[in-house]
Amino acid sequence: MKQNVISRRDFIRLGGxxxxxxxxxxxxxxxLARAAYGGKVPLTDDGYIxxxxxxxxxxCGVRAKVVxxxxxxxxxxxxxxxxxxxxxxxxxxxxxxxxDPDRVLSPMIRAGKRGExxxxxxxxxxxxxxxxxKMLDIKSRYGPEAMVFSSTHSLSQVQFENLLNxxxxxxxxxxxxxxxxxxVTAFLLTYGVEEPSxxxxxxxxxxxxxxxxxxxxxxxxxxxxxxxxxxxxxLVSLDPRFTKTAAKSTEWIPIRPGTDAAFLLxxxxxxxxxxxxxxxxxxxxxxxxxxxxxxxxxxxxQWAEGITGVPAATIERxxxxxxxxxxxxxxxxxxxxxxxINSFQxxxxxxxxDAVTGAVVRQGGCLAAESxxxxxxxxxxxxxxxxxxxxxxxxxxxxxxYPLVPLKLGVFQEMRDAILSGExxxxxxxxxxxxxxxxxxxxRQRTLEAFGKMDFIVTVxxxxxxxxxxxxxxxxESTYLERFDPLSVVEGKIFLRQPVIxxxxxxxxxxxxxxxxxxRLGLADYFQYEDEVDYIEQQLAPLGLDFESLxxxxxxxxxxxxxxxxxxxxxxxTGKIEIYSATLEKAGFSPWPHWExxxxxxxxxxxxxxxxxxxxxxxxxQNNQLLHKYEDQPRLWMSPAAATARGLVDGDWxxxxxxxxxxxxxxxxxxAIRDDCVYLTPGYGHLSKGLTTAxxxxxxDSVLHVTYTDPISGGQALSQTFVTxxxx
Amino acid sequence: MATKKxxxxxxxxxxxxxxxxxxxxxxxxxxxxxxxxxxxxxxxxIQGEFPDLTRTFIPYNCMHCENPPCVxxxxxxxxxxxxxxxxxxxxxxxxxxxxxxxxxxxxDARYLDKERGVVDKCNGCIQRVEVGLQPACVATxxxxxxMFGDLNDPDSEVSQALKNASTVMRLDFxxxxxxxxxxxxxxxxxxxxxxxxLPDKTLPRPPEYTLSQAxxxxxxxxxxxxxxxxxxxxxxVYFTKQLVQGESEFEE
Numbered sequence: 008m009k010q011n012v013i014s015r016r017d018f019i020r021l022g023g024x025x026x027x028x029x030x031x032x033x034x035x036x037x038x039l040a041r042a043a044y045g046g047k048v049p050l051t052d053d054g055y056i057x058x059x060x061x062x063x064x065x066x067c068g069v070r071a072k073v074v075x076x077x078x079x080x081x082x083x084x085x086x087x088x089x090x091x092x093x094x095x096x097x098x099x100x101x102x103x104x105x106x107d108p109d110r111v112l113s114p115m116i117r118a119g120k121r122g123e124x125x126x127x128x129x130x131x132x133x134x135x136x137x138x139x140x141k142m143l144d145i146k147s148r149y150g151p152e153a154m155v156f157s158s159t160h161s162l163s164q165v166q167f168e169n170l171l172n173x174x175x176x177x178x179x180x181x182x183x184x185x186x187x188x189x190x191v192t193a194f195l196l197t198y199g200v201e202e203p204s205x206x207x208x209x210x211x212x213x214x215x216x217x218x219x220x221x222x223x224x225x226x227x228x229x230x231x232x233x234x235x236x237x238x239x240x241x242l243v244s245l246d247p248r249f250t251k252t253a254a255k256s257t258e259w260i261p262i263r264p265g266t267d268a269a270f271l272l273x274x275x276x277x278x279x280x281x282x283x284x285x286x287x288x289x290x291x292x293x294x295x296x297x298x299x300x301x302x303x304x305x306x307x308x309q310w311a312e313g314i315t316g317v318p319a320a321t322i323e324r325x326x327x328x329x330x331x332x333x334x335x336x337x338x339x340x341x342x343x344x345x346x347x348i349n350s351f352q353x354x355x356x357x358x359x360x361d362a363v364t365g366a367v368v369r370q371g372g373c374l375a376a377e378s379x380x381x382x383x384x385x386x387x388x389x390x391x392x393x394x395x396x397x398x399x400x401x402x403x404x405x406x407x408x409y410p411l412v413p414l415k416l417g418v419f420q421e422m423r424d425a426i427l428s429g430e431x432x433x434x435x436x437x438x439x440x441x442x443x444x445x446x447x448x449x450x451r452q453r454t455l456e457a458f459g460k461m462d463f464i465v466t467v468x469x470x471x472x473x474x475x476x477x478x479x480x481x482x483x484e485s486t487y488l489e490r491f492d493p494l495s496v497v498e499g500k501i502f503l504r505q506p507v508i509x510x511x512x513x514x515x516x517x518x519x520x521x522x523x524x525x526x527r528l529g530l531a532d533y534f535q536y537e538d539e540v541d542y543i544e545q546q547l548a549p550l551g552l553d554f555e556s557l558x559x560x561x562x563x564x565x566x567x568x569x570x571x572x573x574x575x576x577x578x579x580x581t582g583k584i585e586i587y588s589a590t591l592e593k594a595g596f597s598p599w600p601h602w603e604x605x606x607x608x609x610x611x612x613x614x615x616x617x618x619x620x621x622x623x624x625x626x627x628x629q630n631n632q633l634l635h636k637y638e639d640q641p642r643l644w645m646s647p648a649a650a651t652a653r654g655l656v657d658g659d660w661x662x663x664x665x666x667x668x669x670x671x672x673x674x675x676x677x678x679a680i681r682d683d684c685v686y687l688t689p690g691y692g693h694l695s696k697g698l699t700t701a702x703x704x705x706x707x708d709s710v711l712h713v714t715y716t717d718p719i720s721g722g723q724a725l726s727q728t729f730v731t732x733x734x735x
Numbered sequence: 736m737a738t739k740k741x742x743x744x745x746x747x748x749x750x751x752x753x754x755x756x757x758x759x760x761x762x763x764x765x766x767x768x769x770x771x772x773x774x775x776x777x778x779x780x781i782q783g784e785f786p787d788l789t790r791t792f793i794p795y796n797c798m799h800c801e802n803p804p805c806v807x808x809x810x811x812x813x814x815x816x817x818x819x820x821x822x823x824x825x826x827x828x829x830x831x832x833x834x835x836x837x838x839x840x841x842x843d844a845r846y847l848d849k850e851r852g853v854v855d856k857c858n859g860c861i862q863r864v865e866v867g868l869q870p871a872c873v874a875t876x877x878x879x880x881x882m883f884g885d886l887n888d889p890d891s892e893v894s895q896a897l898k899n900a901s902t903v904m905r906l907d908f909x910x911x912x913x914x915x916x917x918x919x920x921x922x923x924x925x926x927x928x929x930x931x932x933l934p935d936k937t938l939p940r941p942p943e944y945t946l947s948q949a950x951x952x953x954x955x956x957x958x959x960x961x962x963x964x965x966x967x968x969x970x971x972v973y974f975t976k977q978l979v980q981g982e983s984e985f986e987e
């Protein structure tokens with residue numbers, strides 16, 4: 008009998024004195040390159056490599072300064088439409104992600120109990136063989152659908168999807184239902200595009216519905232908005248918090264949480280009953296044009312005042328100002344719109360507002376309902392056979408429970424609950440790529456329980472986030488500064504992500520991890536590329552473009568003939584903007600944008616608000632030492648009146664409790680929040696002791712968040728959790 | 736005759752969103768230790784009563800003063816004002832790490848790098864400027880709040896911004912004998928008539944010198960005695976467009 012003897016030395020207990028400290032002395036430069044006065048580091052163009060950022064999903068262009076094989080500085084690429092020469096705090100900190108002393112340097116297989124942090128360093132061969140064998144075991148015993156796959160979107164997503172579709176599982180978890188399902192579903196149904204693009208060149212009036220542009224940063228768009236304000240554009244912010252965006256707004260309206268739709272419907276009422284919109288545009292392009300005034304009749308500003316707490320006169324004035332700005336007015340579609348179960352209606356109302364003023368499509372208008380694929384650039388791809396037929400139902404209820412949720416969006420929180428209930432069937436394995444459902448999904452306790460139902464969990468990530476911490480296998484991915492990815496097309500340019508430094512340790516690109524695993528799963532036909540460069544060359548082949556010339560500037564502009572179309576056709580069943588949606592009606596929902604009252608907090612409880620800060624991306628960057636250096640301490644925001652009523656002063660430790668969990672956190676007493684709300688910065692409170700900086704810093708709102716799903720869009724209602732707060 | 740350069744910063748307060756890209760960029764560009772920083776975004780308390788609130792973000796770093804108190808107290812002559820470009824710089828070969836300049840700076844813009852035993856501060860990213868780049872903080876400023884350039888050049892971005900500004904303000908420190916004459920100009924800052932009142936301090940502050948080490952007492956530092964306990968005055972200057980154009984202060 009072959010005996011597998013493992014000496015103590017082969018084990019790594021993460022979070023102890025061992026790995027972090029050793030890694031720190033080996034690979035972390037406590038001082039980055041010297042660049043003092045005296046010109047020791049002459050900066051010339053020769054020292055730069057052009058690539059793409061991945062500190063969030065905006066994917067800015069990056070110029071990376073490399074000295075002695077180390078990346079020492081990242082600057083924004085002026086030629087990339089998303090960076091325009093600038094990078095945000097996260098982008099600037101990117102090299103600290105690559106040089107994080109907590110990087111996973113080799114594949115690991117769990118050697119202790121789940122969550123104990125005891126792992127065995129193994130070879131790629133062993134890790135991939137073990138993973139493939141576990142996945143094939145599950146497939147043969149329970150069917151391919153018993154493996155669930157989840158990943159947060161990245162440039163290599165197409166190959167992740169090959170892995171899951173080739174394997175034959177319908178169960179695809181994304182971050183989307185925790186983020187933008189409401190926005191995407193509403194705009195698909197109304198305009199036929201996932202997300203209309205914004206144009207700030209001539210904008211005069213911007214209405215932000217909870218879109219905290221100065222803190223939830225998209226580099227170019229944030230810059231463009233500041234530019235517009237400086238030019239004199241009016242900015243109106245609806246937000247229960249006095250955010251940094253509110254501070255820069257011409258007018259801040261601290262609306263009651265969950266009532267944005269009522270405010271917007273009140274605006275639509277004013278515009279359509281007074282006929283102050285763009286009537287010609289509406290008649291030509293909008294379905295439901297004649298019946299719109301009647302459908303909006305009940306939503307008077309007086310009615311909206313009763314719901315929102317905003318004076319009717321203010322709603323009426325803003326409606327008139329918005330309409331007067333015509334196509335130069337922009338009601339921003341938002342991004343993370345997973346707030347209340349009525350967030351879909353909020354988004355429908357935004358789409359309607361932009362339609363009735365002609366902001367959409369009108370020459371010089373602020374919104375374009377053109378899909379990004381309309382660039383005319385068609386990249387090649389490696390050949391592959393069709394996917395196997397999948398007959399199993401999706402665990403997340405799409406479409407059998409959520410008929411209108413697009414398949415690629417899904418309902419992640421529902422998938423987690425189906426894993427727990429075992430209905431309609433029991434899942435047994437979970438393949439997770441660079442995603443942290445332990446912190447991102449509502450109700451962390453339930454997510455960990457769902458992990459407990461799993462025979463096998465494998466996670467691909469660069470650091471040991473909370474999900475990797477509870478996994479059986481960790482496959483170390485190289486960071487975006489160390490690898491190639493499939494190409495990215497933005498505004499007629501083809502951009503390349505390419506390595507600027509060697510991968511740390513044995514880390515590998517997702518493209519190669521998926522391929523190597525795919526080969527072992529018998530799916531080699533879905534991964535017909537030798538390596539990353541071969542993949543990219545196959546993408547470039549139909550365009551006749553050369554890889555080496557792409558490497559030099561990091562992008563190429565292919566000559567494409569974009570068909571000029573006079574006629575505006577929307578990608579909806581009627582070819583028009585569907586303010587009245589027969590699709591919604593057929594599915595049993597209101598065909599018009601309409602008001603749905605979300606639940607109200609009980610006396611003595613607060614709305615628990617969430618929302619980004621400019622220094623972090625979701626749950627993934629809290630271990631970055633440079634961002635940690637400049638972050639605000641995560642505390643629970645509370646108004647002075649609410650604090651006084653509870654005998655609390657700034658800095659007191661409090662216990663915040665929802666119906667499912669409680670946390671202890673320091674309170675920040677601030678005028679910047681309504682009396683009926685508290686706010687907690689998301690992404691903190693990591694459980695993984697493999698994260699030296701992030702471990703036990705702050706608390707996670709996922710402990711408190713109750714799972715509520717919008718039946719139309721499948722979006723999680725993240726602000727619909729109510730909490731009590733008392734002195735700890 | 737070519738005019739000498741006078742590098743300075745102009746900061747459009749209306750455009751700062753406190754995103755802190757500048758802070759991270761500076762730390763990376765200049766290898767600033769994790770425990771120190773060369774630049775700040777100060778956030779005074781939120782003003783007003785709910786819901787009529789206002790909030791200001793004030794980017795901040797070494798003022799590269801015309802009359803820098805730090806230079807006057809430097810016993811090793813390591814800190815100097817560069818005659819060619821006007822930047823206040825530290826020759827770290829010469830710095831002995833006594834820390835007098837740290838105490839002397841009314842703006843708290845210097846730190847003692849404990850690891851290397853020398854004082855460090857904003858150097859205007861001269862290593863970038865010399866090759867035609869903007870300082871790291873300026874280059875990445877999302878809102879376009881931070882500007883840098885030659886104040887002696889009337890066509891520079893900074894001079895033009897000053898010319899077109901609705902208000903101009905400096906955090907000048909004066910006590911009769913000392914006038915720092917700082918080279919950061921804050922523009923479009925509607926509410927500024929007072930010192931910069933922050934949750935934990937007020938700037939500029941009177942220079943302080945702690946003569947804890949007996950040996951240093953013998954060193955003659957002429958300004959030191961005069962400056963101790965000196966009163967300070969914040970000079971908030973509001974210029975109209977005409978005034979700016981007419982004032983010799985900007986043209987020197």
